[in-house]
Amino acid sequence: MSDRLVIGAAQLGQAYGRGPRREPPSEHEADAWYDAVVAVNARGIDTARAYGDSEAVIGRARDGRPGPALITKIRPLPEFDADSDPAAVERAVRESLAASFAALRVDSVDTVLLHRARDLRAGAGRSVTILDSLRADGVIIEWGVSVGSLDELLAALQLPGLGHVQVPYNLLDRRWCEPPVVAAIRSRPKVVIAARSTYLQGILVDPLARSWPGPHPADATELADRLDRIRRALGRESLRDLALGYVLGHPWVGAVVVGARSAAQITDTARLVARPPLTLAELDWVRSELPAGPLDLVDPSRWKG
Numbered sequence: 001m002s003d004r005l006v007i008g009a010a011q012l013g014q015a016y017g018r019g020p021r022r023e024p025p026s027e028h029e030a031d032a033w034y035d036a037v038v039a040v041n042a043r044g045i046d047t048a049r050a051y052g053d054s055e056a057v058i059g060r061a062r063d064g065r066p067g068p069a070l071i072t073k074i075r076p077l078p079e080f081d082a083d084s085d086p087a088a089v090e091r092a093v094r095e096s097l098a099a100s101f102a103a104l105r106v107d108s109v110d111t112v113l114l115h116r117a118r119d120l121r122a123g124a125g126r127s128v129t130i131l132d133s134l135r136a137d138g139v140i141i142e143w144g145v146s147v148g149s150l151d152e153l154l155a156a157l158q159l160p161g162l163g164h165v166q167v168p169y170n171l172l173d174r175r176w177c178e179p180p181v182v183a184a185i186r187s188r189p190k191v192v193i194a195a196r197s198t199y200l201q202g203i204l205v206d207p208l209a210r211s212w213p214g215p216h217p218a219d220a221t222e223l224a225d226r227l228d229r230i231r232r233a234l235g236r237e238s239l240r241d242l243a244l245g246y247v248l249g250h251p252w253v254g255a256v257v258v259g260a261r262s263a264a265q266i267t268d269t270a271r272l273v274a275r276p277p278l279t280l281a282e283l284d285w286v287r288s289e290l291p292a293g294p295l296d297l298v299d300p301s302r303w304k305g
């Protein structure tokens, strides 16, 4: 089992990504996508109410059979804040989850995340108490949150019922390696930290073939050269192998969430995840050779275009 690999399904249900192809897979390709997740025995599939038809595509391919663990996310709740009516927040969370279950054709899932960290505070925290009670009732096994900043991670780690956090993490992102952050993560050993955006939607695996967000395209050639020098020095077979080996080299990373558009990408990713990750000494060396990227590049949730 690829127990540190979760396959990301944002690509399944909507136009997505920075590569030449953005449209979602056909029905036939989506079935092959699902079969590939089963074949590589991935730890699970990461989807969300907000990923267009992603949940419905998974539900159709799965067709009610037992299969890989499912991680889904409550729709973002921008209309609520800490002062909102808790009952309205509870209704919104329950309705989102019911819609996810209907689309996925299941009556329980392994993990439910709040899609935005600010939603942890919605309705004086009712969003959290409802997830706690769904877990107590056995409707979900664990709940968590997707975070984008250190403050969000540190605040989430204070919540006793938390079981799972998704963070954007990749070769250019140095934020999560600060000793106080690693100490806070270590203080909650049962919380799974899942790293997403490992390939930066493909920018880190083929910097010259992707459209870059914001004002960075001129840096693409230099980044491609530098990454390739590092790859060769470490004997990694490809930039994908380097990007995955780097993230998985961190002991606090419980899993990587790698987005896939096709069955072939899933098979390739699973093969690379099975390779030895970088050693701690290699991680230090990479950090000394590769400057940190700007925040508005390393976290796709900040991308404007």
Ligand SMILES: NC(=O)c1ccc[n+]([C@@H]2O[C@H](COP(=O)([O-])OP(=O)(O)OC[C@H]3O[C@@H](n4cnc5c(N)ncnc54)[C@H](OP(=O)(O)O)[C@@H]3O)[C@@H](O)[C@H]2O)c1
Pocket (backbone or CB within 6 Å): 007, 008, 009, 010, 011, 016, 017, 018, 019, 020, 021, 046, 047, 115, 146, 166, 196, 197, 198, 199, 200, 201, 202, 205, 240, 257, 258, 259, 260, 261, 264, 265, 266, 268, 269, 300, 301
């Ligand atoms: N919580 C959140 O707010 C949030 C935000 C974003 C994503 N996510 C989740 O995290 C998952 C991963 O993030 P992501 O998909 O944005 O970024 P990613 O995993 O960094 O990159 C995925 C992209 O890398 C390329 N790729 C993957 N395998 C490849 C291979 N073997 N060969 C060549 N290219 C390959 C593909 O690009 P092409 O499609 O161009 O081929 C693929 O779409 C998503 O699917 C989603 O489930 C969560």
